[in-house]
Amino acid sequence: MAWSVAALLDGGVAEVVVAVPAAERDEFAAALPAGVVLVEGGATRTASVRAALAAVPGEATAVLVHDAARPLTPPAVVSRVLAALVAGAPAVVPVLPVVDTTVAVDDAGIVTGAPDRGSLRRVQTPQGFSRAALDAAYDRLPVGQELTDDAAVVRAAGIPVGTVPGDERSAKVTVAHDLALAELMVGAAAPEPAAGTVLR
Template structure:
């Protein structure tokens, strides 16, 4: 199975407190995006394409020598659309599967990528890695008052990379109305009526959003 990885790396680093795109923030001396690219390759992706902010392309090219870059959009949906077109357009080698990964999950083990690919090879059209929700989860109203507790036995935290049969992902994005923004690519295919299978995720695939997350990742990277 020929799998191509897409890394969404066009986001800002505002919540992280950085003055550069989050994907270029260093972790143990290397940009977050470089870790994400290496994870996809080690897990089985034959090629990786990175959607980057057009105005920072030079910096991404320096950080990712030999990696194919495409101009990302103002939203995640726009960035994934652009990268998907770049890997499946006319003249591109045949692609069986597409993995969409967040640059902000740099320490995702390659084993997670491999599990997603195995599920796709076994016939799944869409696959996401997940972990159980372990904290008590509640519903609150507009004043912050708890109104209900949500049973957590069936709740899961969704991670990346999310894997898709190439045609399934293309068709789902084609069917998504202009201007509609969903939280991730699994939501895009679910909106098209496609069932999404799950595989086991990994705590090391935690998303880096704020400075505390980056500090924890630094500790993990040093221990690795």
């Protein structure tokens, strides 16, 4: 979580609100920088985003929603999202091309088709929105309805979503294999210790 917050701040975000489990609030407060606002998350992703949005300062004109499960997101990705919002995009997401052959299957697991991957993209976070667009989209989303991400929420409200280049380092850490890869990337990026340095 601390790395995700650092990426947002280094990328140009002015204020950070984090939705956390109520029982772990003190632990998050101890691990995160002073000034980060903590709110109690909900039972679902959408409920947590609603809670965090309610705590965003009223004067904020743009909001980024980031998944803390992407701790190695480079600040440059954050900056690209912010730049697109400044340029007038009401909503923008970082994306990467789909490099594997992708197929559709039926209920029996039989391949029924292969969409052209040239038009497909993998969506990452942070996803950026004008504050007005995101608030309006969530106001229209029925309570209890769950969509896969915030871009889906604004698209359901008829708001166009633009894209900027993402980064392979923004991979989501969800299973043990993902964590192992993230640890390898962190280790590969660590600087060599200076002569005489003692590592503990």
